Amino acid sequence: MKRTLALIIIVSACSSAPAPAPVAPKPAAVSAAALEDHAGDSTGTAIEVPADAPDGGVHFENDWMLNRFGPFQRRGGGTGVLNGRRYNVVKIELENGEEKTVYFDITENWQRD
Numbered sequence: 001m002k003r004t005l006a007l008i009i010i011v012s013a014c015s016s017a018p019a020p021a022p023v024a025p026k027p028a029a030v031s032a033a034a035l036e037d038h039a040g041d042s043t044g045t046a047i048e049v050p051a052d053a054p055d056g057g058v059h060f061e062n063d064w065m066l067n068r069f070g071p072f073q074r075r076g077g078g079t080g081v082l083n084g085r086r087y088n089v090v091k092i093e094l095e096n097g098e099e100k101t102v103y104f105d106i107t108e109n110w111q112r113d
Contacts, residue, residue, distance in 0.1 A: 040068070061104050086107045089103055
């Protein structure tokens with residue numbers, strides 16, 4: 001009778017938990033006022049009137065304000081130049097009585113041939 005030597009190998013499998021996903025930094029708090037859209041509120045955020053807008057861009061301006069604010073009445077305004085750019089400043093009154101001043105950059109429209 002042959003003697004059979006049984007060799008038992010015990011393999012211990014090491015299981016390791018996956019590395020935790022990197023944690024994204026918490027975004028800085030932002031005030032509601034900082035999230036407000038200020039398009040057209042100043043010369044720095046003036047709405048550019050396309051160079052090819054007819055009638056000096058008046059229809060473009062009216063359409064933009066109507067889409068932005070709803071029905072309004074023009075109450076005044078004028079044009080001016082600042083840092084080599086020409087602006088049309090329009091004062092309007094909304095249906096709720098709120099008054100707004102909207103700035104349009106008309107430089108390219110005024111320079112067209």
